[in-house]
Each structure stands twice: as structure tokens, then as C-alpha cells.
Amino acid sequence: MPKQKALHFGAGNIGRGFIGALLATAGYDLVFADVVENLINALNERKEYEIYILDLERKGEVDTIKGVSGIISTNQEAMNKTITEASIITTAVGPNVLRIIARGIASGISARRKAGVTSELNIIACENLTGASSLLREEVTKHLKEDADKEYLDKYVGFPNCAVDRIVPPFSKDNNPLAVGVENFYEWIVEEPAIKGKKPEIPGMKLTNNLTAFVQRKLFTLNCGHAVTAYLGFLKGYRTVDEALNDPWIEDIVHKAMLESGAALCKKHSFNEEEHEKYINKIQKRFRNPYIKDDVVRVGREPIRKVTAGDRLVGPLSMAREFGLGYSHLAKGIAAAFLYENSEDKQSGELRAKVEQKGIREAVKEVTGLQDDQVVDEIVKSYGELEGLKRTRL
Numbered sequence: 495m496p497k498q499k500a501l502h503f504g505a506g507n508i509g510r511g512f513i514g515a516l517l518a519t520a521g522y523d524l525v526f527a528d529v530v531e532n533l534i535n536a537l538n539e540r541k542e543y544e545i546y547i548l549d550l551e552r553k554g555e556v557d558t559i560k561g562v563s564g565i566i567s568t569n570q571e572a573m574n575k576t577i578t579e580a581s582i583i584t585t586a587v588g589p590n591v592l593r594i595i596a597r598g599i600a601s602g603i604s605a606r607r608k609a610g611v612t613s614e615l616n617i618i619a620c621e622n623l624t625g626a627s628s629l630l631r632e633e634v635t636k637h638l639k640e641d642a643d644k645e646y647l648d649k650y651v652g653f654p655n656c657a658v659d660r661i662v663p664p665f666s667k668d669n670n671p672l673a674v675g676v677e678n679f680y681e682w683i684v685e686e687p688a689i690k691g692k693k694p695e696i697p698g699m700k701l702t703n704n705l706t707a708f709v710q711r712k713l714f715t716l717n718c719g720h721a722v723t724a725y726l727g728f729l730k731g732y733r734t735v736d737e738a739l740n741d742p743w744i745e746d747i748v749h750k751a752m753l754e755s756g757a758a759l760c761k762k763h764s765f766n767e768e769e770h771e772k773y774i775n776k777i778q779k780r781f782r783n784p785y786i787k788d789d790v791v792r793v794g795r796e797p798i799r800k801v802t803a804g805d806r807l808v809g810p811l812s813m814a815r816e817f818g819l820g821y822s823h824l825a826k827g828i829a830a831a832f833l834y835e836n837s838e839d840k841q842s843g844e845l846r847a848k849v850e851q852k853g854i855r856e857a858v859k860e861v862t863g864l865q866d867d868q869v870v871d872e873i874v875k876s877y878g879e880l881e882g883l884k885r886t887r888l
């Protein structure tokens with residue numbers, strides 16, 4: 495029997511280091527779609543790549559992922575053919591790129607219908623964003639011209655949301671563009687009720703009926719703690735996450751921010767408090783993995799996205815407020831994001847420009863959507879304290 499086909503958008507860190515690896519290992523004929531030619535050429539020449547385990551567990555081990563190929567995602571003819579043949583499509587391109595790939599996916603869905611394919615297709619966006627697959631569905635639908643395509647989408651195409659957790663930092667090995675380094679831990683949790691047709695059998699993919707709880711647990715703990723580390727680390731002039739966490743002042747704020755988000759998560763989703771504390775401690779250990787040198791500018795990238803309502807910082811702060819719980823360390827993390835400056839990060843320039851033009855109070859209200867005086871005061875107060883720290887450093 496021929497192998498089933500999987501198409502994965504984004505042959506980057508998570509694409510090669512996590513989701514693509516699970517798909518290929520599960521036995522799919524895996525096609526990566528990307529815009530970077532040298533990655534696609536290398537995939538087509540070598541048909542395999544190496545994953546280096548950067549961890550205390552499985553230290554030094556290398557996994558070879560076989561049976562892979564690539565296409566340029568703007569080659570619509572090749573994309574239509576692959577989408578017509580695929581049983582599953584996944585993405586790890588970054589939340590802002592979903593809108594860009596939606597047009598090509600819509601064209602592929604139309605081609606699939608016209609080819610008479612009536613097997614179900616599931617499209618799973620594996621991004622650090624709540625409801626990423628639902629967003630992708632909306633964007634794809636905008637590009638479907640014919641009613642028959644829309645009906646086809648409703649009937650045959652599922653867009654299950656998911657939570658994706660593995661730290662895959664920038665990595666280089668022998669100038670090999672395909673080599674990727676990963677922590678040993680991974681967790682991919684997919685929304686079961688939204689799957690169309692037969693459930694995909696992919697070792698490493700877990701299904702759940704309660705995805706929101708898992709997404710928020712991950713985003714408001716790992717990504718929250720990571721973001722606080724990155725922004726405070728930047729302010730104190732540290733280059734990497736582990737350097738930043740070696741500073742007891744930063745480690746204390748990061749830990750307390752995760753405890754604040756944890757208290758809110760336990761109330762919201764009835765998580766067991768002891769178990770949740772273990773989860774926090776495990777994450778803090780993952781941050782301190784001595785084999786991963788993760789730059790604070792990567793972890794803090796796109797600060798506007800990271801301080802919008804519902805994301806890793808404002809999301810848990812709002813949840814803590816909802817239950818009348820403390821949030822002062824989360825507020826410090828948000829304040830630090832407004833002080834983040836990196837000339838290579840467009841959003842950091844935009845955020846700083848907003849603060850310069852409107853003042854910190856208005857900027858916080860506009861970007862975070864928070865309006866209550868008490869909470870805005872807390873962020874503005876922290877901003878003032880941290881600004882002093884930044885000045886001392888500069």
C-alpha cells in the first residue's frame with residue numbers, strides 16, 4: 495500500500511525539529527513547503543536530516559528523519575497536487591504567516607474537490623497562538639470563490655486546534671541547513687472533536703476534548719515564564735535565557751509570575767495545585783537546560799503579539815484578576831515588554847514608538863486592551879521602576 499502523504503508548511507525549527515519529525519516517523523511520506531530555496535533544495539537532495547538531542551536525557555543522541563522532500567510554497571501547481579494527495583496538513587510558520595499561506599491552501603482545496611477526492615483532510619496549525627487552526631480556517635474560507643468549494647470544506651476538511659510544546663532553538667552544525675537541535679521533551683495535544691474522519695495515528699500526538707485548558711496551561715506557564723525571562727534578561731543586558739535565569743532577581747520574578755498564572759489556571763480549569771506546581775518546576779528546569787543556548791531576542795521576538803489580550807502575559811493577568819488573585823509579577827513582565835528594544839524586530843520599534851508618542855499609560859491601554867485603572871497603574875508603576883534599571887545599564 496502506498497504511504498499516506500503529509501504536507502507541512504514551514505521547514506523551520508518546529509517544522510523539522512518536532513511536527514515534521516513525528517509525521518515522518520509515523521510513516522507518512524512527508525513534504526515540507528517553505529519559501530527558503532536552500533532548505534527545499536537540501537531536502538530534495540538528501541531526503542533525510544538529523545535531529546540533535548540537546549538535553550541531559552538522551553544527551554548526544556541523534557535521530558535521522560527519513561522519507562522527506564520539499565516544495566516551494568509559492569509553486570501553486572505543485573502545492574495543488576500535494577494538497578490533493580495529502581491526508582494531513584500541518585503548519586509551523588509563525589502566527590502572522592497563516593494569512594499568507596491561506597490563499598495557496600484554498601487553491602489546493604478547490605483543486606482537491608475538482609479532482610473528486612472525498613477522503614477527509616485535517617489541517618492543524620501548530621503555532622504559539624490560541625485557536626490557530628480556527629484562524630487559518632477563516633482565512634482559507636475568505637479565498638474560496640465557489641459555493642461548491644465552501645461546501646466541500648465544511649464536509650471534508652477539519653481544522654483541529656492544538657497546543658505545541660518543544661523548545662527548538664536556533665542551531666547550527668557543520669553548515670548543514672537541515673540539522674536541527676531540540677530538547678528531549680515534547681507535547682503535541684490536538685482537539686479531538688474537530689478532527690474529520692478517521693483519527694490520524696501519529697505516535698506523540700495526544701488527543702483531548704478539553705484543548706483550551708491545555709493551550710492555556712502551556713501558553714500561560716511556559717511561554718509566560720519564558721517571555722518574562724526574555725524581557726527582564728534584555729533589560730539587565732543578558733544574551734541568553736540561562737544567563738538571565740542565573741540572576742536571582744530575575745529568577746524570583748519569573749517563578750512568581752508563573753505561580754500567579756498557576757493560581758489562576760488552577761481556579762479556572764480545576765487543575766490539581768500540587769501537580770501544577772510540579773509542572774511549573776519542570777518548566778523552570780527546561781529553561782535551565784545547559785545544552786540549550788536560547789537568545790532572549792528569539793524568545794522575546796514580536797513583543798506586540800506577546801502583550802495582546804489573551805496571549806502569554808495579559809492572558810494570565812486577566813485570568814488572575816477574574817478570580818481576584820495577585821498579578822504584580824505578571825505586571826512586571828508586561829512592563830518589561832514595553833521597554834524591550836531590538837532594531838531587528840519591527841514590533842519592538844513600533845511598540846517603543848507608541849510609548850514615545852502616547853506615553854506609557856495610553857500605550858498600555860491601546861496595545862493590551864486593559865482599561866481598568868488599578869491594573870494599568872500597576873503596569874505603569876513597574877515600567878517606571880524598570881526604566882531606571884534600563885537607564886543604569888545603557
Ligand SMILES: NC(=O)C1=CN([C@@H]2O[C@H](COP(=O)(O)OP(=O)(O)OC[C@H]3O[C@@H](n4cnc5c(N)ncnc54)[C@H](O)[C@@H]3O)[C@@H](O)[C@H]2O)C=CC1
Binds near residue numbers: 587
Ligand atoms: N521554536 C520553538 O521552540 C517553538 C515554536 N513554536 C511556534 O512554531 C511556529 C514556528 O516557529 P519556529 O519553527 O521556531 O520558526 P522558524 O522561523 O524556525 O520556522 C518558520 C518557517 O516558516 C517558513 N515560512 C515563512 N513564510 C512561509 C510561507 N509563506 N510559506 C511556507 N513557509 C514559510 C520560514 O521560512 C521558516 O522556515 C511559531 O508559531 C512558533 O511560535 C511553538 C513551540 C516551540
Ligand SMILES: O=P(O)(O)OC[C@H]1O[C@](O)(CO)[C@@H](O)[C@@H]1O
Binds near residue numbers: 659718792
Ligand atoms: O515562538 P514565539 O511565540 O515567538 O515565542 C517564543 C516561545 O516559543 C517557544 O519557542 C516554544 O514554545 C518558546 O521557546 C518561547 O517561549
